[in-house]
Each structure stands twice: as structure tokens, then as C-alpha cells.
Amino acid sequence: MLLPTSSKTAIKFEGEPEDKEAYLLRRTQKEIQIQRLEAQIHSCAPHPRLNDDSLWLDALNQSLTGITEVKDLQQIQRQLLQKFPHLPYPVFYNTNTDLEWSINHQGRIRVSFNGLKKKGITLEIACDERQLPYFQRILSDYQCFKRKDLPVPVPGGLMLLRSAQLIWKPIEGKGQPWNTHHLYLHCAINNQLWSKTGMANIQQELIQETQKQLNKCFAKEEQNPLTNNQKKNILRLESSLQRLKTFDIAYLNPFQSHSYQGNPHIIVGVAIGLKTPITIAIVDLQTQATLGFRSPKQLLKRRRQILVAKAKTEDKIRFSPRKKREITDYELFQDYLHKKHSNKHERHKAQKKFADTQFGEANAGLYFNRLFAQAIVEVAHSYQASVIVLPDLTNIREAIESEVRARAELKYPGNKTQQQRYAKDFRVTVNQWNYNQLGQCINYAAKKAGLKIAILKQTIKGSSQQKARQIALTYWEKQQQTQTPFNVQTPNNLV
Template identity: 45%
Template structure:
């Protein structure tokens, strides 16, 4: 599995260079993209493509070819034109995907609405009473469950949707009125048999809500095709002048209103560099890392980034120097950098747009290629993939002669295979990241929970010995200096040291939880009063997740962990909900109303954590060090330590560490 993340930096260059880049992107490339979108949207065959839900494969290239020699696109670097073609294809692929999703959703809601009937109507159709209808529905539900032979527990989400999907064809194939009404009752009640008849008012409200959803989806499917970016105000001014002329139809009013309220982007489209050899990395006389781009070789840019991301750019430089020195021996597929985008970001400033925006570089990196062990693993994967690709070409050649394009691709694959097999990592990168050596018997498990977002257990699987446990409080025990918010105002000679105080990362964690709860309350009040509700925590949650990941990986290195087992988030909602319900039942046994109230308050106060983000941080940090990660199913046990221990033991029962 490839772990792709993005690092970014600001590009420093003279004002004349920034001005030239802005004008090329804003006055040439962005208008080119706008023109390509316009040509596609007004093409005579557009309706055929919309029906097919895709554009012809070479359409955008064909439309772009004659535009290259026309003003204002003449003189635009080839990489900018290629980037424009790629962006247009991405925009339409995304638009088609969204439209397909909405179309499927609309079909599903319409199908459900045709089945949705009141209990009174179902009783009339089946010519029976409510209890008999429920009994029949229970029989049909059990028959459906037995027919599916589900491996998953019946209460799991996967089993639930398998049952729901099986009920629709069963409804269509029902032969008797009572069976058809029973299936409709099950579909209406989400695959369950109701205990009591429904409230007629609730049924009417539910049907009305579904009709509104269908109507909104139908309007969204009529949405306009992808449009470009208008960087000046002339279009808006022309629309405003048009609005001052006499308007005779409602359609004209609606069209003008849409154009006047439309938010225009003031940023040009980015430039996409699809290969790592499109960027040239070097150091200036001052020792600073710099970069040049294909098509802009006369314009060097200096890298400006934070300490966290600087090692990645240092790695880009060393990778490129190795490739430059041994171009015929180093495969580019084993370099950390995969692709990059050149784009502008708004900032505070005055004057020309290239002074009020920062030029930034976003680089997509493969975390698996950070260490020597990762490079070796990726190398073996690429060798197998390339051999399979060559075998496919040979099998096609036995059936019929390969086309010139296929022959060219076969030759390129054979060259790549020879390069991969002869490539010696230690010869070309002797000083690259040291190979992490972990003990194959030492495994770390991470459990997620309510009070403790992360709890770990480190186990020696050969002896079943628990080496250590760590809770969130213990993982965040490291202290830091922070500025004291309430200095002593009476003492004018207050020392600098008294203006700061020592707090632990766990205290920062508690402050974050309190701040989230406070902001949630503020947002609720602001929404009631129709006021601004922009309350946030300034990425403090991401920072704490990085601190947790760093502490976990430092402990893993200390104990020579070879594998980290992370919990699967597929059943996270069910796991958290069952834990809350268990606490509520222990707090108020036998009182359903108090249990529901307690569970609601508990969710508001405690369950405010991004577990997906935490796991991504752990995976990214582990990939940098060279520790493998795997996913297991977390059980709902009494303590978080038991959950972390059980996560490791259950995983080892299914797989041996050497199989991961």
C-alpha cells in the first residue's frame, strides 16, 4: 500500500520573476483552460458525451493543439499546456463522478418513495391486521438472513446493508399481497420489524422530506458544466450593466441573479508537474536549497519551509544529485518525490497581485521510500508489476501483432525492469537513512477510546509478556514552556522567566478538549442568533495528534518494535457508541430516559477526536522510521489497556509477523 502525503514550501524569487510567473499563469494558462472548457461545453457532441458519462480520450489534446499558436497562448511553455490539459481532464472526471453519484442517489430515493406507504395503506393492501403483518415480516426477515449466510454478525453494518439490499429485489418478486406489504414494512423501517404502528404525522413528514430531497437532486443534476476562473471584474461589471436593462422573463432574472451572486476565484489555476524529473534541485552559493522547473529553467527559486518539512526537501536534493550523476542507473520510480504543483496562495500585502500572493510548491511524496528498507520493498513490488506488464504484452503478441504504441511501451517496460534489477541502493545512497532493525517478536498495539484517544501495549509475542502500557496521559507527559496569559501587572520589574510557565502536553490536551466544548456551545448560540459562528482551535488537534504519534514511535524505537497494529475504523462508530451505552447503563440502570440523556451529554463532552487523523500521523511517522504498520479489529473490552493487548494477540492468531 502506497502512503502518499503532501509537503509544501514557499518559493522565494526576485519581484520580476514573480511578476513573469503570475502573468503566464493568470494571463495565458488560466485563459487557455477557460477556452478549453468553453470549447468542450459548446461542442456539438456534448450531449453524446454526457450520456456516455465520459469525454473521448484524446479530445482535450485535439482541442488544445490549434490554440498553442494563437494569442494570448502563443509562447506558453509546453509544461504549462500539458498541465492545462491534465487539469481540464481532472475537472471533467470529477464532475462526471459527482453527477453519477447524485444520479444513483436519485434513483435509490425514487425507488424507496414508490415503496414507502403508510401502515394503514399496507394493512389495506395485505387485507390483514398490523400484528399479522408484523409476524409475516419477521418470518421473511429470518428467511432473508438465513439465505444470505452472513459471515459477519447480524448487528454489524456490513450485514445490515446486505439485508437491506436483498429486501428490494425480494419486494419486486413477491407473489402475494401480504408478502409484498411485509417487505415494504421492512424496507420502510430500515430492515427491522416495528413494535407499534407508526405516527401518521411522522409518516407524512417523512414522505415530504423524501420528496424534497428528490426535487433538490433533480435540480442539482441540471447543474451547469465545469467552468473556468475569471480573474478580473470585467465579467461581473458587464453582468451588472445587463441587469440595468429591461428584463421580461423569470429565466432572465434567475440567470442574472446567479451570475451576480457567483463567487469568482481571484487565483490562477496551478501548474501540475507529473514527474520528479521535471524539477531540478541544487544549492546556491549560500548553501540554500533551490529548484528550477521544466520550461522555466532561467528562473531559479529558493525554498522557504519550516523545520518539520525541511528534511523532505533535503532528500529531494540528494535524490536528484544521485539521479543526475548516474542517470542511466538510478530509476526515477524509487525517488521520494512523485509529483508537484506550482500555485499561488493569498497573503497580507498591498500592490500588485504577485506582491499580495505567495508562490508555493506542493510536493506529493511516497513515505514508503524514506528508508532503505522501504526502497527495497517498493523495488521488489515494481519488479513484479513490471514483469507482469511484460508478460501481458507477450500474451497479446501471440494473438495479434502489437501496435507501434504497444511496442514502444513494451520496450520501455523492459528498460525499466533491467534498471530496477541492476539498481544497488547501498552503492548510490550509502549515507541515506539508516536501516531500522526491530525485533520480530516485539509488537505494539494502539487502541482508541473516549477518555484516552490512544493507549498502547507493547508485547513480546514469543513469551506473551507485556513489556509496557502507556495511556494518553503518559504519552503526553513531556513538559514545555508557554507564555503566562496572566502576568503580574503590579510588578513592573517582572523577570522574563516569570512571564512563562511549565505545562505538560497532557495539560494542553485537556485545554483543547475544554476549548472544543466551549466553541461548540458558542457555535450553537451563534446559530440560534443567526450570527457569525466561525469558532476554531487553530489546528491544535492536528498538533496533539502529531505529539501522540511522535511519543508512540519514540517508545517503539526504544523497545525495538518491528510492527505496529492500528485499529480498523470501520466499526469505530459502533465501538464508541457501545462504550457510551455501557457507561450509561452502569450509571443509571433500568432508566432509559436518563441513559439517553447521559449518553447525549457524554458524546458532547468527550467524543471530540479525529481518530482517522491520529492513525494517519502514526502511519506517516512509522513510514519515515521504517516500522511496518498493519490493521486489526479492536474489541470492546473493559479497559483501553485490554483493548490494546487484545488487538495484538488477535492479530497474531490470524497472521504471523513475517506475513505482514
């Protein structure tokens, strides 16, 4: 129908009216999410580090006076319960030139850090066989970076290492902190620089980015005179651009790898949800047709043989080496979820009795996330897809918690006790999954297989299949609007 309005415009309503209950659910969810975010902002005020007991004594003296405000009481309680850190904070090295790499007479890789070399502190790298090729490549890049016989210096943006972090981690032991902790070096790398093809692509991207920065500086120069710092910045950018254009990547000796070329019109959309951890849709953007969907059960369809466990004997489970049964990865996944909920219940009972609460599941969650990621990449390769579109996982926990509370508030309006009980029961029925870790596993597996990754916001309406299809179509719409590859990210991967 057409409603009369002003002479400038007219409003035309088409389609079915929106569901009032769905709209009310979304509105309540956003209101609760805003309230929780406001509470987090107030609680995220920076707190000073306790280097001595002066702040603790001040809080103790303040607690002896009369306290009338709840906020003051909570602040004093937080200060009194704060523990004194016995280890230093992690040290971040944001550039790859802050670390110097070498090799000793025994053939072991050593590293020294900017600011510690003058003190003679040099550490040896102790890693497993899986990590050794990465450190060998980092050492090779640094040795090439220090060579003076090259016609053009090595650009820092083409070196595999991007940044590093030095951190202490606890281990089993007794005695002094250095006997109960190990020093770890976390290195962030750009996985695309591992191959020759990926290095050439990164080189072209850096050239384009540097040229854009130069064009912006020249545009400012036409409007106003440049300062001395801006002129130095232009000289630095021109020097970097010249090195990137003339440097031969063969000096860095990257590993050769086959470059995967997918169909640019085939996109894989990924959706996450409460009831279903992950759902994917394969969409042909040329015809707007959906080529297929995959649920967790279809993704984890690989079958394997496992040992059959006998009855427990003296708190141990014995396995028969001859008796095996066949099971799918999805059945293992369901067993893991059941065990996770069971351990949560047992942990709660143990806390009441002040007993041991170590009911962990080791790294089973990471294992299944890797299975999901590998299955998604295999499906993308089978359909010759070029891009995997992932949902934006920013504040995903807050969004899920807000949805649970919104459902409880609409189910029992005004009754806080019933709302809390309903929300607690609902959390038990849904999957409490590490979605950020799942996204990182998919990102890593896709980059390793030559697939591109795009990040978009997931719609809140529709089923899991509709959300997965819609996120793929949204990527195509954004790409058509910009006429350039949209939001294709290449994040670093941790070694």
C-alpha cells in the same frame, strides 16, 4: 445444540446469544450512514467553474420564473451564492521528471517546471533550515539523474522526490492578488529513500514489482498475440528492470542511518474511539498474550514546567518568570480540550452578535498529535515491536456521526426534536479530534524510527482495549493466510 437441516449440512450454534440492543445499534448506525452517503453522492455532482458571469446571469433569470421543486430552488441558490475564483487552481506534477532543479551563482536552489521553461520562468526556493536538507537532496538526485557519464541511468523510482504541487496561499496584505498571496511548492517524498538501507529495500521492491508486470505480459502473450503498444510496454519494462538490477545506489549518496530491527512477533495495535481518542495494545503474537495497554493519560505522562499566569490586564495575560508549576502533557491535553469546547461556545455566541469569531487554538491539535505519535513509537521501541497496526480511517467522520445519530434514534424513537438535542449534547461530551492528522503523524514518526505500518479495519464491538488488541490479532491472521507481509504501506510524506 444441533438443529436438523438438509442432508448436506447442519448448523451448530455455540457461545452466548448476541445482545439485541448492540445489534440494533449497529444496524441503525449503518442505515443512517448509508442515507448520509447517498445524500453526499447526489451533492457531489461536478459543477463548472465560473470564468465569467454568464452562468450567474442564467441562474438569476431562472430564479425570476416560477419554481415548484425544492431541488431546483437549492440549485439556483447554490449558483447565485457561488463566488468567482480570483486565483488559478493548483498545478499538479505527478512525476519527479516534470521539475528541473539547478543552483545559481549565489548558491540558491532554483526550480523550473515542465511547460513553463520555454517561457523563461524559473523560481527560487525560499525555505527554513528544517526543509533545506530535503531540497539539497532533491537537487543532488536530479544532478545525478542528468549525468551522462554513469554506466547505468538513474531509475526514477529511487529519487527522493515523488511528485509536487504548485499552489497560491493567502497572506496578510493589501492590493493586487500577487501582493496578498504567496506561491508555495508542496513536494511529496518517500521517506524510506532518505537512508541507504531504505533505498536498498525500495530497489528490491521495485525489481519484484517490475518482474511481476513482465510475467503478466508474458502470460498474455501465450494466450493471444500482442499489439504494438503491448510490445513497447514489454521493452520498457525490461529496460527498467535492467536498470534497477545494475544501478549502484552509492551514486545517489544517500544518508547513512541505523536500521531498526524489531521482533516480528511483537505488534502494536492502535484503536480510536469517541470517548477515548486513542488506545494502544502491545501483543505477543507467538503466545497470543497482551504485554500491555496504554491510554492517552499513560502516553502523555511526561512532566514539564510551565509559567504561572497572573490576572488579565488590558486584555493581556502576564506571566511571572519566577513562578512555575509542574504539569503533565495529559493535563495540558485536557486543558486544550476544555478550551476547544469553550471557544466553540464563545464562537457560537459571537456569530449571533455578528462579532469577531476568531477563537482559534493555533496548531495545538497538531502538537498533541505529534506527542501521541512520538509516545507510541517510544512504547513500540521499548517492547521491540516491528509493526504498528493503524485503523482504516476512511469515512471515519461518517462512521462517528452515524453512531451518534443511531444512539439518539434508539434513545428517543420517533421524536426528532429530542434526537437532535441528544445528539448535540452527546457531541459536546465526546472528543471531536482530527483522526486523519493523528494517523499521518503516527505514520511519519514510525517510518522515521524504522517501524512498519499496516492499515486494517477496526472492529466496532468491544472496549477500546479490546479493539486495539483485536486489530493486532487480525493483522496476524491475515499474514498467516497470505504467508507474506500483509498490507504494509509506505506512503509518501509531505515536505
